[in-house]
Amino acid sequence: MPNLFTIFLASTPDLERFFQVSKCLIPPFSVHSHPSVQNQSTLQLIYHLLSAKRVKDAIEVFKLNVADYPQSANVYDSLGEAYKVNGDRELAIKNYERSVELDPKNTNGIEALKKLRENKQE
Numbered sequence: 407m408p409n410l411f412t413i414f415l416a417s418t419p420d421l422e423r424f425f426q427v428s429k430c431l432i433p434p435f436s437v438h439s440h441p442s443v444q445n446q447s448t449l450q451l452i453y454h455l456l457s458a459k460r461v462k463d464a465i466e467v468f469k470l471n472v473a474d475y476p477q478s479a480n481v482y483d484s485l486g487e488a489y490k491v492n493g494d495r496e497l498a499i500k501n502y503e504r505s506v507e508l509d510p511k512n513t514n515g516i517e518a519l520k521k522l523r524e525n526k527q528e
Contacts, residue, residue, distance in 0.1 A: 448467065448471055448474075451467055452464050452467050452468060452471070452484070455467060456488070456491075461488060461491055461492045462492065464488050465485065465488045465489065465492060468481065468484055468485040468488050469485065471484075471485075472485055477508065478508070479504075479505045479506070479508035479509030479512050479515070480505070480509075482501045482502070482504040482505035482508065482515075483501070483502065483505040483512060483514060483515050483518075485501045486498045486499075486500075486501035486502035486505060486515065486518060487518070489501060490518065490522065495522055495525075498518070498522055499519060499522050499523070502515045502518045502519045502522070503515075503519065506519065
């Protein structure tokens with residue numbers, strides 16, 4: 407049985423509109439308590455897009471998420487991962503660098519940068 411995201415995404419061709427509406431479907435958890443906490447519905451949408459192999463659509467939602475949470479190291483790390491999956495090495499590096507700037511202890515970002523700079527993909 408299709409979930410809510412599958413049904414709504416299929417009926418809403420405008421991905422940005424879908425993203426904005428989906429943020430209202432599941433209320434954010436503690437968004438105001440810490441700027442790096444992401445909206446749960448946004449994460450569900452992104453993972454749905456990635457599981458459907460819609461990486462370019464997921465990247466667009468990640469970019470909107472970065473606009474909503476510009477001080478979150480996690481959103482840049484996630485966007486870097488999506489760019490890496492899509493084969494956009496330079497954009498992946500740029501986003502991982504920003505993630506590590508925001509959170510110098512981000513071991514995932516540090517390791518991803520090391521591998522990308524060595525021109526290796528995971």
